[in-house]
Amino acid sequence: MSRALVALALLAAALLPLALESEGYAIHVLTLALLFAALGQAWNIVGGLANQMSLGHAAFFGIGAYAATILQIRFGLSPWLGLVVALALGGLAAALISLPTMRLRGHYFALATLACGEVMRVIANTAAPLTGGPAGISVPFGAEGVWMMRFEGGRPIYWLMLGALVVVTVVFEVIRRGALGYRLRAVRENIAAAEAIGVDTARVKLQAAVISGALTAALGVLYAQFNFFFDPDTVFGVASISVRIALMAIIGGIGTAAGPILGALIVIPLEEFANAALSDRAAGLSQLVYGAVLIAMVLVEPRGLMALRFSWTFRPRRASA
Amino acid sequence: MPSDAVPLLEISSLSARYDAGEVLQDISLTMHPQEFLCIIGANTAGKSTLLRCISRLVPRARGSIRFHGQELMDQPAHAIPGLGIAHVPEGRHVFPGMTVEENLCLGAFAIRHRPGLAGRLEAVYALFPRLAERRRQRAGTLSGGEQQMVAIGRAMMLEPRLLILDEPSHGLAPIIVEELHRALVDIHARGTSVLLVEQNTALALSVAGRGYVLEAGRVVLEGAARSLAQDPRVREAYLGL
Ligand SMILES: Nc1ncnc2c1ncn2[C@@H]1O[C@H](COP(=O)(O)OP(=O)(O)OP(=O)(O)O)[C@@H](O)[C@H]1O
Ligand SMILES: [Mg+2]
Numbered sequence: 417m418s419r420a421l422v423a424l425a426l427l428a429a430a431l432l433p434l435a436l437e438s439e440g441y442a443i444h445v446l447t448l449a450l451l452f453a454a455l456g457q458a459w460n461i462v463g464g465l466a467n468q469m470s471l472g473h474a475a476f477f478g479i480g481a482y483a484a485t486i487l488q489i490r491f492g493l494s495p496w497l498g499l500v501v502a503l504a505l506g507g508l509a510a511a512l513i514s515l516p517t518m519r520l521r522g523h524y525f526a527l528a529t530l531a532c533g534e535v536m537r538v539i540a541n542t543a544a545p546l547t548g549g550p551a552g553i554s555v556p557f558g559a560e561g562v563w564m565m566r567f568e569g570g571r572p573i574y575w576l577m578l579g580a581l582v583v584v585t586v587v588f589e590v591i592r593r594g595a596l597g598y599r600l601r602a603v604r605e606n607i608a609a610a611e612a613i614g615v616d617t618a619r620v621k622l623q624a625a626v627i628s629g630a631l632t633a634a635l636g637v638l639y640a641q642f643n644f645f646f647d648p649d650t651v652f653g654v655a656s657i658s659v660r661i662a663l664m665a666i667i668g669g670i671g672t673a674a675g676p677i678l679g680a681l682i683v684i685p686l687e688e689f690a691n692a693a694l695s696d697r698a699a700g701l702s703q704l705v706y707g708a709v710l711i712a713m714v715l716v717e718p719r720g721l722m723a724l725r726f727s728w729t730f731r732p733r734r735a736s737a
Numbered sequence: 738m739p740s741d742a743v744p745l746l747e748i749s750s751l752s753a754r755y756d757a758g759e760v761l762q763d764i765s766l767t768m769h770p771q772e773f774l775c776i777i778g779a780n781t782a783g784k785s786t787l788l789r790c791i792s793r794l795v796p797r798a799r800g801s802i803r804f805h806g807q808e809l810m811d812q813p814a815h816a817i818p819g820l821g822i823a824h825v826p827e828g829r830h831v832f833p834g835m836t837v838e839e840n841l842c843l844g845a846f847a848i849r850h851r852p853g854l855a856g857r858l859e860a861v862y863a864l865f866p867r868l869a870e871r872r873r874q875r876a877g878t879l880s881g882g883e884q885q886m887v888a889i890g891r892a893m894m895l896e897p898r899l900l901i902l903d904e905p906s907h908g909l910a911p912i913i914v915e916e917l918h919r920a921l922v923d924i925h926a927r928g929t930s931v932l933l934v935e936q937n938t939a940l941a942l943s944v945a946g947r948g949y950v951l952e953a954g955r956v957v958l959e960g961a962a963r964s965l966a967q968d969p970r971v972r973e974a975y976l977g978l
Contacts, residue, residue, distance in 0.1 A: 602832055602843055609830035611794060613846050613891065614818030 429578055438569035447570065449684035450577035451639060455657075456664025456676025457584045458631035463662060464671030465592060466624040467604040469522070472513065472529030474657035475536045476506040476629040480636025481651045482540060482547055488564075489556055495565040498637050506633020507626040514625035518618060530654060537652035552647030555640055565641045573642050580638055581677070584631050589673050591627065600624055632661075667713055669722025678721050683710070743806055745770045745899060745930050746791070751800035753783075753790050760786045761954045764800070768899075768932060773925045775933045775941040775962065777975055778951035784934040785827050787951065788903050791932075792817045792824040804899070818846075823892035827903040829884040831891075833877025837868050840876050840887050844894030861890040864920050882913030889917070893924065900924060901932045906940070918944050938975040942966045950975075 436443045455477070462470050483505050484498025493501075517528040540547045547553060560566045567573055591597050599620040602610040610617055640646060650656050660683075665671075668679025687706055694702040717724050746768040753761040760783045768774050778784050789795045791802055793814040802809040804820060812820070823844075832840050841861055845854055862869035865886040871879065876887050885905050892900055902921070906914040914937070922944055925931045935941035942948060942962040950958035950971060958970065965971050 598843065599846075601835070602846075605832040605834050606830050608826050608828070609832060609888070609891075611814055612792070612818075612824050612826050612830065613844055613895075614815045615846065616813070616815035619815075 426582070430575065433571040433574045438571055440570070443570040443574055445685055445688045447574045447577050447642060448688075449680045450574065450581050451635060451642065452660065452664050452684050453677045453680035454577065454581040454584045455632060455635050455661045456668070456680055457581065457588050457673070458628050458635065459661045460588055460665045460671065460673075460676050461591060461624050461628040461631075463665055464675070465588075465597060465600040465604070466621055467600075468518070468621070468625075469526045469662065470529045470628075471526045471654070471658045471662060472531070472533040473628075473632050473661045474533040474652045474654065475513065475529075476509055476632035477636040477639070477657050477661075478533075478536055478540060478648070478651035479505050479509055480633030481640040481646055482553070482636075483633070484637040485553055485555055485640045485646075486546060489553075494563050495637055495641050496563070499634050502633040502637045503630040506636075507630035509633070510625040510629020511622060513629075514622050518621045518625070530658065533652055533654060533658050537648050540648035540652055547648065550647060550649070552645055552650075554645045573638075576638060577642070580635060584635075585673050585677070587627065587631065591624075592671075592673070596620060596623060663710070665720075667710065667720060669720030672720075672722045675720055675722045682721070742770065744768060744803070745772065745805065746932070747801075747803040748791075749801045751787075751790060751798060751802060753786055753795050753798035755786075755795075755797070759954065761790070761798070764951075764954075764956055766949055766956065766959075768930065770898075771925075771928065771930055773921075773931045773933070773944065773946045775935055775945035775948045776951055777935065777938045777941055777948060777965075777971075779974075780936075782951040783954040784951055785903050786954075788824065788826075788901050788932070788934060791901060792822060794824075818895055818897075821895070821898035822901065823895045823897035823899070824901045825885075825888050825892045825903060825905060827907070829881055829888060831876040831879070831884045831887045833875065835876055836873050837876055837879070837887055838872045840891050841868075841894050844891030857894050857896060861893050864893065864923060865890055880913075882909050882917070885909065885913075885917060886920070889920065893929075897929060899930045899932060903934045904936055905933075906935065906937055914940065938971070939966075942971075 432446070433443055455473070459470065459473050462468050480502035483501050484495055487493040487498055487501060488495060513529065513532045517525055520528055541550050543549070558564050558566055560568055599610070599615050602613065602615050603617050603620055607617060636651060639651070663683060664676040664679035666679070667683055668677065669675030686709060690702040690706040694705055713721070744767045746766070748764055748766040751761055751764040752759060764787060776784050776787065786795055790798045791809065793809060793812055798810070804822060807820070809817070817824070832843065835843070838858070841858060842854065845857060867883055868886055868890055871883065876884060879887065889902070889905065905917055909917070918940060921931055921933065933941060933945060942965055945962045947960065948962050948965045949956050950965070958965065958968065
């Protein structure tokens, strides 16, 4: 039943761009939503399964975006190979950040990871010869072709993002249901009990961080190919990336596969709508409205929108079973 | 007493410290196979620390801890359950969001690939019939005594050679405490060696065969449980007689 539903939703998502204008605004917003859904899902491995509220995922995202783009500019490297490089660098960066921070709890972990993202932003702004500095960096234009991820119209990159979301979601589910998921859950629920049964708590946290960081960096590559241009403040930004990624899962429901997807499908269009409708009325009004809606959502259901769905549909069913 | 056999556990000149200072000094302790040993002592004597040294949860310790002749000091904490030592830590540490059965199955985590999970579950349910009735219930919703049974049951899923318990009866109603101790006697009778730390000295000395008395990080007394219960120092300091 639910499997058929997933397949149906996937089919609809795949066919949707055919009904939309190829270069249009709608497809652009949806592609962005798919990207952030995938980012939220990658974050969910650390934030949801390991219960570590990372506010530093921009570090991995930006590393992926910059590494692949610089390699493409300098050596003409295909972004597909850039993805592989990004996976490796993102995993490595996550390991380096995770090792000293994994024992921190709650706010301390959040602040430490936030600082890591900020450090990367400063480095990217300073290392102008390599990164272009604050002026930003552009993906080189070239002939169209799959190998260089250069497509006509907005549909192929939409499908690419959809594919990425599927891959990241499958990874998330495989982890959640597998041995690593159980270990992470044990650590999350009671670290003393987890240690008592022989879970290597440092190791499982490291594994979760590396997988999450690697996937986030790969998504940074796709973002670069989607946006063509970016600068350090965007890809390493706290508000633009780190908090936004976490928000997808928090709004939708942490620790569930559907959470970040739901979150992104609501939050990204909401952002766009607030921007389009209100930005010319008064400076900052759009952010104000956007912020107010987010606060309202978190107040209504702190566990995320997925929890609302559970309480509405599942409880009565369970009672009648 | 088979004193010529290889000891199950042999601790010699063990010291341990936290940031605040030395907590254990020059501890020596021997435990034979099939023994039921108890450690008694006042608050902050270092009982929990001693147990945490055995399961390698205290990083800064010196000395030697041998289990069946194998040195534990160079083992990481997560390797200990696999060696056959199960530790039921102080406090009722269950996985609150998981069912009783999931909690128990996770106990066999260190030996996940070996067969016999169903048999182990049945053995635990035989030990604690209350848990069998509540196998689908979330552990966080159990009573304190039942949570402690889950913690002990989860440790028994390893079929350990040595079961270490840190104040399992702390804060529980007397009737539950009795039930728990009957289970411990049962566990011991079926061949598991038990090392018990207990505030309830009278109860500990009534179930254990031998005991150690810890005072300010040192072993001050050691002997058969029956003679410790008669010892004037123990009677005065721990039994309130
Ligand atoms: N994690 C820790 N960090 C610093 N000091 C600690 C830590 N754990 C215990 N101590 C200190 O070590 C000493 C011994 O503590 P321990 O818990 O081993 O005693 P205990 O005999 O188990 O006491 P209780 O009967 O209250 O459980 C105490 O003074 C305690 O404050
Ligand atoms: Mg203690």
